[in-house]
Amino acid sequence: MRSLWIGVREAALRFRPRFARILPLVLAATVAANLAATPFIPAQSQPVLTHPAGDLVTIVRTDQWSVDIRYRFYLDLYEIAAGGVLVIPPGTFIEPLTARGLSDVTVEIVEYDPVVGPEIAGLDRMLIGRVVVGDRGVPYWLVGGAPATTFWYAETGRDVLIVPESVAPAPRGASDG
Amino acid sequence: MAEIAIVATLSLAGVGVLAPVQHRLPRPAVVAMAFPVGAAAYLFVVTVLVSLGRSLEPGFALALTAAVGIGAIGAAAARRSVGLDFVVSAVLAVGVTAGLAWLFRTVHLTRLTIDSMRYLLASLDLQRPGGIEEVFRPDLLKRQLGLPALHALSGLTDRRYLASIGPLYGISGIGFLGWLVWSRTLAWDLRRRWLLTVTAVAFLLAANRLLYDLFYVNTHIEVASLLVIGVAGMWLALVDDEPAWAVPAGLCLAATLLFRPEAPLVAAIVLIPLAASRAGWATRWAFLAPVLALTGLWYGVVLWSHAIDGSEVSLTAPVFGNLVAVALVAGLVLAGGLRRWAVLPRLAQRAMLPGLALAIAVFAAIDPSVLFESLGATAINVGKYGLWLFTWTVAVPLMAMALLVHRFRESRVWTDSIIGFALLFFLLPYVRESAWRVGSGDSGNRILAHILLVAVAFLVLAAVEGRDELEVAVPATSDDRQ
Numbered sequence: 001m002r003s004l005w006i007g008v009r010e011a012a013l014r015f016r017p018r019f020a021r022i023l024p025l026v027l028a029a030t031v032a033a034n035l036a037a038t039p040f041i042p043a044q045s046q047p048v049l050t051h052p053a054g055d056l057v058t059i060v061r062t063d064q065w066s067v068d069i070r071y072r073f074y075l076d077l078y079e080i081a082a083g084g085v086l087v088i089p090p091g092t093f094i095e096p097l098t099a100r101g102l103s104d105v106t107v108e109i110v111e112y113d114p115v116v117g118p119e120i121a122g123l124d125r126m127l128i129g130r131v132v133v134g135d136r137g138v139p140y141w142l143v144g145g146a147p148a149t150t151f152w153y154a155e156t157g158r159d160v161l162i163v164p165e166s167v168a169p170a171p172r173g174a175s176d177g
Numbered sequence: 178m179a180e181i182a183i184v185a186t187l188s189l190a191g192v193g194v195l196a197p198v199q200h201r202l203p204r205p206a207v208v209a210m211a212f213p214v215g216a217a218a219y220l221f222v223v224t225v226l227v228s229l230g231r232s233l234e235p236g237f238a239l240a241l242t243a244a245v246g247i248g249a250i251g252a253a254a255a256r257r258s259v260g261l262d263f264v265v266s267a268v269l270a271v272g273v274t275a276g277l278a279w280l281f282r283t284v285h286l287t288r289l290t291i292d293s294m295r296y297l298l299a300s301l302d303l304q305r306p307g308g309i310e311e312v313f314r315p316d317l318l319k320r321q322l323g324l325p326a327l328h329a330l331s332g333l334t335d336r337r338y339l340a341s342i343g344p345l346y347g348i349s350g351i352g353f354l355g356w357l358v359w360s361r362t363l364a365w366d367l368r369r370r371w372l373l374t375v376t377a378v379a380f381l382l383a384a385n386r387l388l389y390d391l392f393y394v395n396t397h398i399e400v401a402s403l404l405v406i407g408v409a410g411m412w413l414a415l416v417d418d419e420p421a422w423a424v425p426a427g428l429c430l431a432a433t434l435l436f437r438p439e440a441p442l443v444a445a446i447v448l449i450p451l452a453a454s455r456a457g458w459a460t461r462w463a464f465l466a467p468v469l470a471l472t473g474l475w476y477g478v479v480l481w482s483h484a485i486d487g488s489e490v491s492l493t494a495p496v497f498g499n500l501v502a503v504a505l506v507a508g509l510v511l512a513g514g515l516r517r518w519a520v521l522p523r524l525a526q527r528a529m530l531p532g533l534a535l536a537i538a539v540f541a542a543i544d545p546s547v548l549f550e551s552l553g554a555t556a557i558n559v560g561k562y563g564l565w566l567f568t569w570t571v572a573v574p575l576m577a578m579a580l581l582v583h584r585f586r587e588s589r590v591w592t593d594s595i596i597g598f599a600l601l602f603f604l605l606p607y608v609r610e611s612a613w614r615v616g617s618g619d620s621g622n623r624i625l626a627h628i629l630l631v632a633v634a635f636l637v638l639a640a641v642e643g644r645d646e647l648e649v650a651v652p653a654t655s656d657d658r659q
Contacts, residue, residue: 012581013582023376023640024369026571027379028372030380030383031383033566033567034384034385035383037566038385038566
C-alpha cells in the first residue's frame with residue numbers, strides 16, 4: 001500500500017511541470033464552456049425603492065403580528081411606477097385609495113384568474129406556496145411581467161401578499177430559498 | 178450618493194485600520210482588502226454596541242468606524258509610518274470603491290429572495306428601540322449579525338438595502354486572488370502571467386452561481402471573499418515571515434464569525450495550521466485577538482442570552498459548541514507559541530482531518546441515509562442543478578491533482594482548510610439534522626461558494642509555487658526538457 005502511494009506521488013510530481021502548463025488551458029476551456037451555457041451577466045432588475053407607507057401598510061404593520069413579521073418587508077419593498085398594473089384575483093375588490101396607499105402613484109387594477117393563468121393579460125405566474133395567515137391559507141404567487149408594468153398578486157383586507165418583481169428566480173429558472 | 182459615501186467611508190476606514198502596517202504590504206493588495214477590512218471594523222463597532230444592549234444607529238456606528246480608521250491613521254502618522262504611499266493607496270481604495278458603488282447602484286442587478294427579505298427585516302429590527310430584542314428570535318443564530326448590520330446602513334439612503342455590498346465584497350475577494358496569482362508568478366514571462374491571472378479570475382466570474390452571489394442579498398460572497406483573504410493572508414504571513422499580513426487576514430477571518438452559524442467551526446479549522454506553525458506571537462495574536470473578541474461578544478454575550486436555547490450547555494448546541502471550538506483552537510494557537518507545549522497543536526493538526534472523517538463515519542454508522550442523500554444531492558447540484566455549470570466538475574479533479582502535485586512551504590494552510598471544509602460540509606447535515614437537498618437554492622449548494630476562491634487560489638499555487646525545489650527533487654522527464 002505504501003509503495004503504491006509512493007508510486008502515485010512520484011508520478012504526480014513528474015506530472016507537476018505539465019500541471020502548470022495545462023492549468024490555464026483547462027481554466028480557459030471551462031470559462032468558454034460556462035459562457036456558452038449561460039448569459040454572463042444576470043438580467044437587470046428594477047431598483048427596490050422605499051415609498052411612504054399608506055393605510056394598508058399601516059394596517060398590516062399594526063394589526064397582525066404574523067403578517068407583520070413575514071410580509072412587512074414585502075410591503076416596504078414593492079416596486080411600482082405610475083401606470084403600473086396591480087393584479088388581483090377575480091371577485092375581490094381593492095379600493096383605489098388602498099392602491100394609492102400602497103404606492104402613492106396611480107395604478108391600474110386588473111383582475112387575474114390564477115386558474116386560467118397565462119391566457120389572461122398574457123401573464124405568466126408561478127405558485128410558490130401557500131402561506132397560512134390568520135385562520136386561512138393564502139396562495140403566494142409570483143406573477144411575471146415586464147419591469148415597471150406588472151408585479152403583484154394581491155388580496156384585499158388583512159391578508160395581503162405583495163411580491164416585488166425582484167423576488168425573481170435565479171438565473172436559468174431555478175429558485176432560491 | 179449616500180450609498181457611495183457610505184461604502185467609501187468603509188473603504189477609507191479599512192485603509193486607516195491598515196495604516197500602521199500598509200508600508201509592509203503591497204499596494205494592490207491593500208486596495209483590494211480596504212473594503213472588507215473597513216466593513217470588518219464597522220462590524221466590530223456594531224457588535225460592541227449590540228452587546229452593550231443598544232439599538233443599532235447606523236449613522237453613529239459608521240461615524241465610530243470612521244473615527245477608528247482616522248485614529249489608526251493618526252497613530253501611524255505619529256510613528257512616521259504614513260507617507261505618500263499611504264495617500265495613494267487611500268485615494269485608490271476610496272476611488273475604486275466609490276466608482277464600483279455608483280456602477281452597481283445604477284445597473285440594478287440586485288436579486289432578492291425570501292432569505293434576503295429575512296436579512297433585511299433583521300436589519301430594520303436592529304434599529305428599533307429594543308435592538309437585538311426586536312430581531313425574530315429563530316433568525317438570530319441562523320441569520321447572524323453581519324449582513325443585517327451592513328444593510329442597516331441603507332437607513333441612511335432612500336432604499337432598504339445597499340446594492341453595492343455584495344459586488345464590492347466579490348470584487349475585493351476576486352481582485353485579491355488576481356493580485357495573489359500575479360504576485361506569485363514573478364518569475365514567469367509576462368504572457369504566461371497574464372494568461373494564468375486572467376483565466377483564474379475568469380474561471381470564478383464564469384461560475385454562474387458565484388456571479389449570482391455577487392448580486393444576491395445573502396452572506397455567501399461575503400464569506401467567500403473574507404475566507405480567501407483570511408487563508409491567503411495567513412499563508413503569506415507564514416511563508417514570507419511577514420506578520421503585517423496577519424492584521425487584515427485576522428480581521429477578515431474574524432468577520433466571517435458574524436455571517437454564518439457554522440463560521441466558528443470553519444475558523445477553527447483554518448486556525449489549526451497557524452497553531453502548529455512556527456509563527457511568532459505577533460502573528461498569533463493578530464489572528465487570535467479579533468476572533469476571540471468577536472466570539473466572546475457575539476456568541477458569549479449576545480447569542481448566549483438571546484438565541485433560542487443559546488445558553489444550552491452541550492457540545493451539539495450551536496452557541497456552546499461554537500464557543501468550545503473557538504476556545505480550544507485559541508488554546509492551541511497559544512500553546513504553539515510556547516516551546517514546552519508546541520507538540521499539542523502539531524498533534525491536533527495531525528488529528529483534525531482524521532477526526533472530522535471519523536465523526537462523519539460515526540454519524541453515518543448511526544444514520545447512513547443523511548450522508549448518502551447529501552452526497553447524492555451534492556453530486557447532482559455540482560453537475561446539473563446547482564447553477565455551477567462546469568465549474569466544480571472541472572475544479573474537483575483539478576483539486577485532486579493539485580493535492581497530489583503541490584509542493585510548497587506552509588501548504589497545509591491551504592490543504593487543511595480545503596479538506597477540512599469538505600469534511601465539515603458533510604458533517605453539517607448531521608448537525609442541522611437534515612441532508613443537503615437537490616436545487617440551486619439549497620444551503621449545501623450555496624455554501625460551496627464559500628470555499629471556491631480558496632480552492633482556485635490553491636490550484637494556482639500548486640502549479641506555480643516551489644518549482645525550484647521540485648526540479649531538484651525530481652529529475653525532469655524528456656518531455657519536460659523540451
